[in-house]
C-alpha cells in the first residue's frame with residue numbers, strides 16, 4: 001500500500017474506533033512508522049494520548065498487539081475505558097485475576113487484537129507458550145523508562161522483556177514513555193537491543209500551567225492553612241498529592257471539617273478496588289472537586305478540566321513531578337501547579353527511600369534464614385504476611401529481594417538452591433547493587449531540592465534536561481517570574497449534600513418520576 | 517461498634533477454648549473443618565464469613581486496641597484472651613441496639629456479595645440504558661458478574677423502564693421493615709446514571725463509624741433481602757432472579773478447584789499430586805475442602821460403607837469433633853483423612 005492509502009485508511013479507523021477526526025501532536029507520525037514495521041521510541045507528554053499510538057495500529061495490523069504495562073490498575077483503567085467506547089477484542093492479563101477468568105482468556109487468545117499484560121505475567125511459561133503460537137505483530141513497552149536503572153521508576157522485571165521479545169519471534173517494538181532524559185532514552189534502546197529505533201521526541205512543557213513553589217517558614221499547621229487558602233480560591237477539580245496514605249485521610253478530613261461546601265475525598269492504594277473505582281468515577285463525573293491522594297491516583301485519569309495540582313509533600317523525583325502536574329489543564333485552559341514546602345519536609349522522602357530498600361542488617365538476616373530453608377528442604381512461602389513474619393521484612397522490600405535472588409539463581413520457583421560460599425558472594429553483590437540504587441534515589445531527590453531553590457525561571461529549569469526549546473510564557477509563568485492570580489474566589493457553590501430520606505434517594509437512583 | 521461486638525461476643529461464645537485466631541478464621545471464613553465445626557458447636561454460625569475481606573493485620577490491631585482499652589485481658593497461652601468485666605458490661609449495654617443487626621453468615625456467605633454486586637450493576641446498566649448513555653464505566657469489575665448482568669440485560673432490554681419501577685417496589689417493601697440508618701447506608705452505595713454511589717470509606721467518614729461497621733451494616737440489609745426473597749420468591753421476581761444460579765461450589769480456593777477438575781477427569785490422588793507437583797497431603801486437604809463446600813460430593817470413593825459407619829459411630833460415642841479422640845475410637849486402618857471427610861460432609865451423616 002502507498003503512503004497515501006495507509007493514511008486515508010488511518011483516518012477511517014480513527015473515526016470508526018474512536019470517533020475522532022484528527023490526531024494529537026506526534027500520534028500520526030508514530031503510528032505510520034509502526035504500521036511500516038519500524039521499531040519506534042516515542043516520548044509524548046502525558047495527556048496527549050500516548051496509548052492511541054498502539055490502540056489504533058492494533059486494529060489495523062494482522063494478529064495480536066501485546067502491551068506491557070507496569071501498573072495493574074492502569075491497565076484495568078485502560079481496558080475499562082476502551083470497553084466503554086465499544087472498542088472490542090481487548091483484554092488484560094494480570095496476577096490479580098481469578099483463575100477461571102484467566103483460563104477463559106487464554107483459551108480464546110486468538111479472539112483478541114489488543115492484550116495488556118503485566119511484566120510478571122510474561123514470566124509464566126504456559127502463557128508464553130500460548131503467545132508463541134499466536135501471530136504477534138506489535139510488542140509495546142509502555143512506560144518504557146521503567147527499563148532503565150537511571151529512570152525514575154526502575155522495574156527489574158522490565159529487563160526480562162528482551163528475552164520475551166526474542167521468544168515471540170521479534171515483532172515490531174514500540175517503546176513509549178512520558179518523560180525520559182537523553183541518557184534514559186539511550187538506555188532504553190540499549191536494554192531492548194534496538195539501537196536503531198526511530199525516535200519521536202516531543203516537548204513536554206505545558207504553557208498553560210503556571211508553576212508556584214511556596215516555602216512556608218512555620219509550623220505544619222501553618223502549612224495546612226496555606227493549603228486551605230489555595231483550595232478556597234477555586235471551585236474546580238483539584239488534586240492534592242501526598243507521600244503517605246495516612247496524610248491523605250487526615251487532610252481530607254480536615255478539609256471536610258473546615259470547608260463545609262467542598263466535596264472532598266481521599267484515595268490511595270490501600271482502598272478496596274470497588275471503593276477506588278467509585279471515588280475515581282465520582283471525580284470524573286464532577287461529583288467531587290477535591291481528591292487528596294498518593295501517587296497511586298491519576299495514572300489512568302483522563303479528565304480534561306483539572307485546574308489545580310497541589311503537592312503537599314516533596315515529590316521524590318523531577319520526572320514523577322512533571323507527570324503529575326501534567327494532569328492539569330488538558331483542555332488547554334489556564335491551570336496552576338502549587339508545591340508547598342517546609343524545610344523540615346526533606347526528611348519524609350528520605351525516610352521513604354530508606355524504607356523501600358532492604359538494609360544491610362535485613363539482608364544479612366535473610367541470607368542466613370535462606371540457608372535454613374535449603375537445609376530443611378522447605379519451599380519459600382508465597383503469602384506476603386507469612387514472609388513478613390518469618391523474615392521480618394516488608395512486602396515491597398521482599399519483592400525487590402526475591403527478584404535479586406532469582407536473578408542470581410539462588411531461588412528457583414520458591415526453592416532455595418545454594419551453597420554457603422555462593423550466598424556470601426551474592427550477599428555482597430546485592431548489597432552493592434542496593435547501595436547504588438540508594439545513591440541514585442538520593443541524587444534524584446537532590447535534583448528536586450535544587451529545583452525548588454532555583455532563583456531563575458522555574459519552568460526553564462524544570463524542562464531543561466528534557467528538551468531544547470522551552471515555550472516562553474508571557475504572563476503567569478512561575479513564582480520566580482511572577483504569577484498574578486486573578487481573584488477567583490467564588491463561594492456560592494451549589495453543593496448537593498444529600499439530606500434526603502432513603503425513599504427519595506432510592507427513587508432518584510432508579511429514576512422513578514424521571515422516565516416514562 | 518458492631519465490629520467490636522462481633523469479636524467480643526464470638527470470643528465469649530468460644531468459651532476461651534480457642535485463641536483469637538479462631539475468631540478471625542470464623543468471621544473471615546476460613547474453609548476448614550475446624551472453623552466450620554466451631555461455628556456450629558459454639559452456635560456462632562451466623563458470624564461465619566461475614567467479613568470476607570478482613571486481613572489479619574487489621575484484625576490483630578483491633579485485638580490490641582481492645583486490650584489497651586481494657587476490654588480484653590491476655591491469658592497465659594499466647595493469643596488467648598479473656599473478656600474483662602468492662603467488656604461484659606459493654607456487651608450487655610449494647611445488646612438491644614444489636615438486635616437491629618441481623619445476619620446469617622453460614623446461610624448466605626456464598627451468595628451475599630454476588631447478589632449485591634449483580635444488583636448494583638443491574639441498576640447502573642438499566643439507568644444508563646434509559647438515559648441513552650452508552651459509554652460509562654461499570655461499577656463492578658468482576659468478570660462473572662458482568663457476564664451475568666449482560667445476559668440479564670439482553671433479556672430485559674424491552675422492558676427496562678417498567679422493571680425499574682418494579683424493582684423500586686420490591687426493594688421499598690423489604691427496606692421498610694429495616695432500621696432507617698441501615699437502609700440509608702445501603703442506598704447511598706447504589707450507582708445510577710452519571711452518579712456513582714458512595715464508597716464504604718466515604719460513608720464511614722460521614723457517619724464517623726469504622727469501615728468494618730459499614731460493611732457489617734450493609735450485610736444486614738443484604739441478608740434481610742435474601743431472607744424475604746427466599747421466603748416468598750414469587751412476590752419479589754426481580755430480586756429472586758438476581759440471586760438465581762449462584763452455587764456454593766464457586767467458593768473453592770483456586771488450588772482446590774484445579775484439583776477438583778483433575779479428579780473429575782478420573783485422575784487418582786497420586787496422579788494429581790504428581791502432575792501438580794504437590795504433596796499428597798495437600799491433595800487430601802483439597803478433597804476435604806471440596807467436600808465441605810459441596811454437600812453432594814461423593815465421599816464413597818474414599819472409604820467403604822462399613823468404614824463410614826464406623827467413623828459415625830465413633831463420633832457419637834466420643835461426643836467430640838476432636839480428630840485424635842475419634843481416631844482412637846475407630847479401627848486402626850481408618851485414616852485421619854477418612855475421618856475428616858466424614859466430618860466435612862456432616863450435614864449428610866450427622
Ligand SMILES: [Zn+2]
Pocket residue numbers: 456457458459460477478479480481482
Ligand atoms: Zn518562569
